[in-house]
Every structure is written in structure tokens, then in C-alpha cells.
Amino acid sequence: MAEPANTLEISLRLVRGAFQLHADLHLPMQGTTVVFGPSGCGKSTLLRAIAGLEPAASGQVQIAGERWQAPQFRLPAHRRAVGMVFQHSALLPHLSVEGNLRYGWKRAGASMALLAQWIERLQLAPLLARRPHSLSGGERQRVALARALVTAPKVLLLDEPLSALDAQRRSEILPFLETVRRDAGIPIVYVTHAVEEVARLADHLVLMDAGRITAAGPALDVLNRSDLPLALRDDAGVVLDAQVIECDPHGLLALHTGAGTLYAHGPAHLPGTPLRVRIQARDVSLALHHHDDSSLLNLLPAALVAWDALPGGQVQVRLLANGTPLLARISHRSLDRLQLQPGMALWVQIKAVALLV
């Protein structure tokens, strides 16, 4: 375990009617921790409790050795150095964009340079004089991000910041989230129920269900663990770290991954660029022999590990390709027809590889 000075230690309890939050976490002081779970699982409540916004929450919160909450001690929300971004941005409606930015910045006594820096990084200069109600949803979240960051927080808490936006706005703001992730230099705790956001942003992943932590660890490990409910969802899949080998004139990227070389379409990247790819189980099929006559680009040798039955006559097969886990979703009938057995050597055919960055 890391030194207390380098972790965000959380041990919180809260009872509200039939709901019970029971969360013990040690989060690293760098990178993005995504807290993932279905609606109502308590992930937002956990985030609010860290910020001191849930007076009924008891327990401990300690960040890099600084005590925010302990039994018999509770620092009020306005004394905790958090940057909080709410689902619906919660900009102060009576202040301009600049007024919103300066509100917390002034109270936190942060530097002019920090304010200027985030206005520039999140491209807010043209919006400064505008009122919140005249901004688009994406612009509002950008302002909310900057407003939180200019208070020089010790941790940035994001409560489903993209869930109120449509797909178009979401793709507009994701690059800014990448910027924040790269340049903020503080740990980020990001709450969401969208798998794409997990796969794209998470360094560490915490799964929650019914007020409890069901799994926590490095994002790829948790994402690819097949014993978790995440693995049996309709959109189950694996996420792999990848590195660009080359980019052909048609926009096809050759990628080096732990499972082998994969091809994917996407924007041009320089060789060596680190990326993440996601392969959904339903895009993977299995063959006993190598077929050279297929149009499929992505063919990898793999070993069958085991399978889980799914409702609707399907099975989800767990495989290891060069030691890297993959998932395939096939029909029960195919399983019988091919007489698949654990340990068998197979060819994995991948229809789609999604680039995440």
C-alpha cells in the first residue's frame, strides 16, 4: 500500500431510508479514478460526501495526509480544497462566465496565472462576458471545469459531467477533459454510468453497486475481469493499451497490442503514439482454422479459457491471445458444433476495433 501522504483515503458510511452507502477506498494521488455503476448505486453520493456536501455521511476522508473528516471531526464543504463539477454544471445564474470563474478563485486566493492558464486551455476567452443561460450545455461544462480548477483544488471531483449532453456536445467536450486530465496535475475522481467514458478516461476503476464497492484497481485489469457484472453487460468487451506502428494512406492504423497486431480505422497518428482500443465481445467470432480468404483484417491466435452462459442462447467465451484477455460472444449452438473445450487453440476474428483516444 502507498504512503498515506500519497493517497486519498476514504471510509464513508451513510444511511438514507433503505439505501446504505458503505465505501472504503484508497485512491492514488495521481491519474483519473472512474467510479462506475448503475443509477442509484450511490456513486454520486460518495462523491458529494468526499466534497463535504452530505452532512449525514460519517467516517473518514484524508487527502495526502490532510484530514477532512474523521470521527468527531468534519471540515465543512467550503473549507475543503475540492474542485467539484456537477451534472448540470450549477453555474451561478446571476453572474457572468467571468464572475463564475472569479467567484471561487477569489475566495481560494489562487494566482492570477492559474486563472489565465485555464481560461486559455479551455478556450473560454470569447465566453467571459456571457451569462450562463446563453451558453450551450458543452460550454457550460467547460466553464464549470475551469471554475473548479482555478480554485487550485487538491482533487477534482466530476459528477457525471457528460450525462446531460447529447452525443455531439459530448464529443466536443471530451478533448477538453483530456486536457484537464493531462495538465491539471491533481487526482481526478470521475463518476459515470457510461462505459465509453470509463474506457477512454480511466487510469483506475472503482465499480459500485447498491452502495458498495464491488471492485477497484487499475482500469484495464478491472475492465477486463470477466467475473464482474460489467463483463456480462450487452456491451461487454475488453480494453487494450496500444501503440501506433504505422498509418497507411487510407487511414488504416496498424497497432501493436498485447494480443498481437491489430488494424483500426481512425484519425492519423504518429508511429509510437500510445492509444487505447476497445473490442466488444459481440464483434468477436471464433474459428478452428486460419482462413486467408476472409475480408477480416484482424485475425489472432488465442487459447480458450472458459465460457459463461448468457440469457438468450448465447455464451460469452473468455480467451487469452498471447496472454492478453479477450471476450467473444457466440451462440450456444456454435459452441456445440465446434466442440469447443477449455485449452483449445483457436483463431479469433475481430470485426471492429474501436479507437478510444
Add this chain to the structure above:
Amino acid sequence: MQADTPAWIAAVWVTLKLSGFTTVILLIVGMPLAWWLARSRSFWRAPVGAVVALPMVLPPTVLGFYLLIGLAPAGPIGQLTQALGLGSLAFTFNGLLLASVLYSMPFVVHPLQAGFAAIATDTLDAAASLRAGPLDRFFSVVLPLSRPSLLTASLLGFAHTVGEFGVVLMVGGNIEGQTRVLSVLLYDQVEADAHVLAACLLAFSFALLLVMQWLGRRTAVLHG
């Protein structure tokens, strides 16, 4: 004009003074009370809310009657004020002020309560996470966002106090220059000629409500 001018001027002065002080006191007392009514989840919220609303349905004479008993030298408030060296408040301007504050309370507290309740919890939480303490939040977020409700509350409180009659007659009597307000003066002059005074009060009330309607629409447009 039938009314002799000094009596008329004195009544206007008493009315303005009473309504002005009542409004100021009610804003000071009403803001924390309305905040608590808008935000608290306490069991006491409903009973307290009902007590605040009582003057809206209670015959003014009932309130006046109990106040008179309370304010009298032998009554609980009377004994307190005498112990403090203030004498009995019955038939004095201060007694009238106390009665007006109670009588006009719902007209100030209700608009404030509605305004406070309309402020999103997220907005206040955001201010807290931006390092604003409770008092800071009240002055930098709650008050600016409740400006329309504050104006409505002030106008209604003032107008309703100008319009009170039954309580004034019970508690304040009819002492010229001290407790005789316009509505009571009008009552005195019904036998003579009260046309001008009645018309003036009607015009005043109408103008005030008209201003409130305009303000209401402007706010709706601004926030719509």
C-alpha cells in the same frame, strides 16, 4: 375636502411610519424564518408555517382581541414590557407596530419562502465547493437570486399594512398623530364625506399591485 387638513396629514404620516417600520422589521425577521420554512425538513416546519399563515384567514378582530389581552398591563406581554420599563403597549404606536408585524407576516414570508425554495440546491452546493461559507452564500448567492421575491415581499408587506383596519382599531384605538391611520380616519368620516380618501387608497393599492404585475412579468421573461 371635508376633512380638516392637519388630521389628514397626521394620519398619512402615522400610516407611512407604521407601514415602513413594519416592512423593515418583517424583512429582517422574515428572511431567516422564510429560509428555514423553505429549506428545513424539521417536524416543526408545518406547524410554524400554519401559524405564520394564520392572519390570512383569521378575522383581524380575533388577532386584535388576543393582542389586547396580551398587551394589557396584566397580560403576559404587558408584564414583560412593564418589567423592562416600557409600560403597557396597548393603545400606543409600538403596540400597533407589533400587531402589524404579526398581521402582515404571511404577506412578507410567503413570497420570500417561494423565492428561496426556487434556488436549486446544486447552486448552493456549488458555491460551497467554491469556498463560500454559509453567510457568504446567503449574501453572494441567495440574496441576488431572490431580488424579485424581496421586492414583492416588501411591496405586499407595505400595502397590506396600509390596508389594515380591524387590528388597528382593537389594539391602537384612534389617537390622532399616534395611532390613527388612514383606514381608521376614513371610517370616522364615512358619515361626513370619505370619497376623496377612499379613492386615494383605492388608487394607491391598484398602482402598487400594477407595479407588482409588471415586475412579475419582467422576472418571468428574464428567467424564462
